[in-house]
Amino acid sequence: MxxxxxxxxxxxxxxxxxxxxxxxxxxxxxxxxxxxxxxxxxxxxxxxxxxxxxxxxxxxxxxxxxxxxxxxxxxxxxxxxxxxxxxxxxxxxxxxxxxxxxxxxxxxxxxxxxxxxxxxxxxxxxxxxxxxxxxxxxxxxxxxxxxxxxxxxxxxxxxxxxxxxxxxxxxxxxxxxxxxxxxxxxxxxxxxxxxxxxxxMRNSPVAIGQAIKAVNANFKDGVDGYKTEIKSFGKCFGTEDFKEGTTAFLEKRKASFSGK
Known part of the structure; x- marks a missing residue:
């Protein structure tokens, strides 16, 4: 464009x-x-x-x-x-x-x-x-x-x-x-x-996006940052990046994140 x-x-x-x-x-x-x-x-x-x-x-x-x-x-x-x-x-x-x-x-x-x-x-x-x-x-x-x-x-x-x-x-x-x-x-x-x-860029794009959301929540009126963190933390468990990251750690290799 x-x-x-x-x-x-x-x-x-x-x-x-x-x-x-x-x-x-x-x-x-x-x-x-x-x-x-x-x-x-x-x-x-x-x-x-x-x-x-x-x-x-x-x-x-x-x-x-x-x-x-x-x-x-x-x-x-x-x-x-x-x-x-x-x-x-x-x-x-x-x-x-x-x-x-x-x-x-x-x-x-x-x-x-x-x-x-x-x-x-x-x-x-x-x-x-x-x-x-x-x-x-x-x-x-x-x-x-x-x-x-x-x-x-x-x-x-x-x-x-x-x-x-x-x-x-x-x-x-x-x-x-x-x-x-x-x-x-x-x-x-x-x-x-x-x-x-x-x-x-070595890290999980999905996790980074959730981290940005959680950090920002602390500065928003009427929003409980801790609750946002808990919710965002939980969401990570349903991602391909979480499975890849934890598997790579256990297998002692570098993770290859898909951003999903």
Missing amino acids: NFENILVTSENGIGQITINRPSKLNALNVATIQELHTAFENLDADAETKVIIITGEGEKAFVAGADISEFAHFTVEEGAQLAQQGQELLFDFVENLRTPVIAAVNGFALGGGLELAMACHFRVASDNAKMGLPEVSLGVIPGYGGTQRLPQLVGKGRAMEMIMTAGMIDAETAKTYGLVNHVVPQTELLEFVKGIASKI
């Missing part, structure tokens, strides 16, 4: 989505959000895709924010609708995807860009990355889940400071905060992330 704002490749079980608006520092507009939704949906439905990596084109930015020109004159109702549709189409969608999604954060990840990275299952940053939620400097707040996911990742106090100051933090600070798992030179970023992806 051809896209105007993103590039999508798939090789050796790894799907890669690259946001391709370098002249706009890969800023998110409505069209790009829709294209990203479609790309994630297609890769998740592809049984050959075991891990998805998302990154930005060029050396300057992962995503430098939302495209402000699109909503500068919105009404209250239009603003709320923009946030709701964006969360449903992309940010919540990515967070709950059964296929693991890794954000390879190259350069600036600001506003909607950081929100997109936070919606991924975990993040790796280049050493020149800068991250922040500058929305209050524009008279608005993060609307794509930033006020919820940032405190989950870095704690309430640090999140409050980052949001209220509208400031940026560097990659090493982000690592100290727990916002990213690793920091590597930009030239090594994608290969490093693909190395993590290869480790993930």
